[in-house]
Amino acid sequence: MSPQVHHVTHPLIQHKLTLMRQKDRSTNSFRRLLNEISMLMAYEVTRDMPTSMIEIETPLETMQAPVIDGKKTVFVSIMRAGAGFLDGMLNVVPGARIGHIGLYRDPKTLVAVEYYFKMPADMHERDAIVLDPMLATGNSAVAAVDRLKETRPKSIRFVCLLAAPEGLANFHANHPDVPVYVAAIDRQLNEHGYIVPGLGDAGDRIFGTK
């Protein structure tokens, strides 16, 4: 596996993901589990976030203590399923800024088409963490990161729940500099571009639209 792939195998994440895959799981439960997993993945993806020292007063004395500057982080949600990852990430880094990229997959060609793009100002000072639960063909992820790179963020990481091997290969061929954090790498894509065994359409399951 490429050193740029961080397979997050923590048992809590794996357990919750198994529950999410079950076809009879309710929308409410699916969303809650995704929220919990995103908090745990946030812990992993922010592991080497830079800290700076500030002076504080404890009840006993003055000390120098580390803090992170959450405002320097931008969570970039790929609409619409990326929204399912946002709440959990924001629970852990509440000061983060949020960007959105709207892409849809052309059902015939599976190519990503952009319909929305909005980032905070001063991206060159920020670390971007791109969120999309499913890295399937990789076309949306590649297009999103292509576009994001035009804003010149300090760094980019990509977080997903499930990936197909084909999607990971496509993503790395186009963005070898961007690390991917993933909870599970499934067997393959089917003829409709779905990850199998997978968990179905993440957007529909998060929003209860099917």
Ligand code: URA
């Ligand atoms: N998007 C999804 O929501 N599910 C897949 O399996 C592939 C892409």
